[in-house]
C-alpha cells in the first residue's frame with residue numbers, strides 16, 4: 001500500500017452523506033481510501049456508494065469475509081497511514097476514549113499505530129455534554145487530533161456547535177498529516193544513512 005493510504009471511519013450521523021464527498025475528494029487527491037462503516041452509518045448511506053467512490057471494498061463488520069486468513073480490520077490497521085473518522089458520533093468518541101472495540105472502526109483504532117484525525121458531528125448539546133467533552137480530552141491527551149465541529153444550523157433543527165467541519169478542509173488536513181509523516185520518515189532515513197557513513 002502507498003504512504004497515502006487512509007482508512008475513513010464513518011459513524012451513524014446524519015452527516016454521513018458528507019463522507020461520500022470526502023471519499024471522493026481524498027481519492028481525487030491520490031489517496032487510497034478504505035472506508036469502514038458502523039452498522040448505524042449504513043442506515044444513512046449504503047456501502048455501495050463508498051465502494052464506488054473509493055474503488056475499494058468497504059468494511060462494515062469485523063466479521064466481513066476476506067480472502068486472506070488475516071482478519072480484515074487488523075490488515076487495514078497495519079497498512080494504513082492515517083485513521084480518519086468523519087463523521088465521528090458521540091457514541092464513537094465514547095467508545096474510542098474507553099478502548100471499547102465492538103465494531104470495525106473501534107477495533108481498528110486499537111490495533112493501529114497510525115495517527116488519528118477525528119471530525120465529530122452531533123447535536124450541540126451532545127457535543128457540549130460533560131461526558132463527550134471528557135472523552136474528547138482523553139483522546140486529545142492520547143494524541144488524537146480533532147477538526148471541528150463548527151457552529152451552524154444542525155440537522156436536528158437546533159443552531160449551535162456540532163456541524164461536521166468543511167470536507168475540503170478535512171481532506172486538506174488529512175493530506176497534510178500524511179505529508180508530515182512522509183517528511184519525518186525521509187529525515188529519519190537521511191539521519192540513519194548519515195550515521196552509517198560516520199561510523
Ligand SMILES: Cc1cc2nc3c(=O)[nH]c(=O)nc-3n(C[C@H](O)[C@H](O)[C@H](O)COP(=O)(O)O)c2cc1C
Nearest residue numbers: 011012013014038040041089090091092121122123
Ligand atoms: C436521524 C438521526 C441522526 C443522527 N445524527 C447523529 C449525529 O449527527 N451525531 C451523533 O453522535 N449521533 C447521531 N445520531 C444517533 C446515532 O445514530 C446513534 O447514537 C448510534 O448509536 C451511533 O452509532 P455509531 O456510533 O456506531 O455509528 C442520529 C440518529 C438519527 C436517527
